[in-house]
Ligand SMILES: Nc1ncnc2c1ncn2[C@@H]1O[C@H](COP(=O)(O)OP(=O)(O)OP(=O)(O)O)[C@@H](O)[C@H]1O
């Protein structure tokens with residue numbers, strides 16, 4: 196398919212730990228089409244953030260190893276790019292909203308200073324014209340972005356430091372930074388998780404509206420299928436570093452196939468819950484010594500001998516619905 | 524800002540008590556150690572009546588609180604008493620010796636600040652690469668080597684083997700000290716536009732300042748490195764990288780400023796401590812500084828000189844601490860704007 200913006204193919208990411216390699220991502224396939232809103236859903240620790248950090252090349256330096264895989268951005272492999280090319284994608288192509296807004300903003304610089312830098316280094320700041328005029332333009336842009344995320348009194352906000360703002364405001368600022376310059380792909384890493392429920396809802400709605408208005412593509416990371424249902428066109432369900440099911444959002448809810456997805460769905464009514472509490476027992480496997488076959492079999496009530504022996508591949512079930520399970 | 528002002532007023536207020544406490548402690552210590560200062564001042568062959576007269580003049584026959592009262596009364600009027608050794612008012616001695624040490628420590632401080640940031644940032648940037656290892660080895664050597672050993676090495680090397688930099692005193696023979704404004708030769712010579720003296724004074728400063736700086740410099744470099752590597756894993760840094768900001772902005776702005784906060788406090792204390800630690804370096808380089816003066820005062824039980832030097836050191840310590848707090852507050856808005864104080 197030619198219209199993938201982002202196409203992750205068979206990606207393996209391991210972390211170096213004292214006890215050996217923690218084999219987190221285990222052959223991830225993931226793609227985003229132009230204008231599409233895609234969900235990446237799975238419980239805590241399944242590798243969602245790891246996947247998207249590898250896309251932007253911001254995995255912790257020296258602590259990871261990528262034995263295999265490709266991350267194609269408009270067909271070009273990000274993992275093999277020269278620094279300048281990667282730089283261009285980061286400053287003009289994609290932006291990311293981090294899971295924890297308090298951690299994503301630098302505590303010792305004003306909001307203004309940080310937004311200005313995003314604009315300045317995106318290539319949109321340095322058009323022709325005098326320096327002061329340029330500065331004025333950057334400031335205008337920043338103020339406009341803060342208005343767009345519905346924070347009153349943008350002029351004052353520019354002078355504030357992160358610790359003077361509430362969690363919800365900080366997350367809005369992070370959103371403003373991600374959309375202040377034109378980008379085609381927005382990666383949102385559980386942008387509501389650290390906020391309380393009503394604010395979480397507002398942030399999600401805001402994000403969806405902005406993405407629609409600007410015609411951006413969206414990767415929405417969440418541990419809640421309920422959130423994904425409201426926000427996305429297509430969903431990837433991830434379990435322990437594997438994509439276990441892919442389907443259009445409507446199709447997934449109408450016809451869920453993978454036992455893990457079914458377990459997740461059982462926990463949907465509890466939209467606010469932190470993770471999977473009903474439907475599935477046990478926890479994510481140890482990445483140092485992951486199960487040899489299907490990584491889900493220790494928690495799966497359908498598992499049998501074959502599941503322990505071999506890893507189930509993603510199978511096409513028709514209509515763009517894929518699942519990785521021998522028992523479906 | 525109001526909160527910050529109040530905070531500093533409070534600090535200033537406490538500082539006064541710190542200084543009073545310090546002066547009492549040192550006053551008592553100086554007086555309870557054995558040996559009669561009057562006898563030491565006049566020498567073993569002086570007649571007893573002269574010694575008695577001096578004891579009376581110095582109020583040594585009064586009880587301690589009374590002695591302290593006389594001393595404080597003097598200090599309040601700018602009279603620190605007479606030195607038994609130089610036979611001058613201690614105020615004169617301080618005026619003469621303090622600027623030499625201030626100049627020395629100031630240049631050392633410049634070295635410490637510049638090179639600790641440079642080495643720390645380099646090591647952090649190239650963490651676990653050979654540059655990091657090299658700086659680590661340099662740091663262990665630098666921290667382990669006492670400044671006086673380094674001073675002796677410099678003296679041997681530049682005094683005998685490769686005499687390109689002067690090793691003794693503040694100025695070469697044949698040059699005259701510039702007129703006194705600040706007492707710092709480099710600054711005073713610049714003020715009157717005498718570049719020859721400036722250059723000569725600077726060259727004389729170089730080795731003692733370096734000897735004094737090396738230890739703290741590498742200690743601070745380690746702190747800068749560790750706080751930088753800590754902060755490198757923070758999301759806000761990943762975020763700056765992910766927004767496509769150039770390396771120089773990510774490292775030089777988003778990483779450097781927060782990483783300096785823990786380093787600045789330690790740096791301030793270390794720089795203030797150099798005032799006292801300068802003693803052996805001053806002796807070796809024949810540097811007429813207050814640290815050497817203070818040590819000699821101790822050896823001669825020169826009571827007024829001891830008290831004066833200690834109080835001056837205390838004052839400098841207090842001032843540096845307040846300065847450090849100001850810098851930290853400038854760097855860290857969490858402190859400046861409340862929440863942290
Ligand atoms: N630097 C690291 N070194 C070692 N292991 C790591 C490192 N970073 C993450 N991991 C591990 O990788 C796994 C996946 O982490 P990741 O943050 O990608 O999960 P996630 O799906 O985003 O979870 P959450 O919902 O909690 O954010 C976790 O088990 C985590 O402990």
Ligand SMILES: [Mg+2]
Pocket residue numbers: 243244245294384
């Ligand atoms: Mg995460």
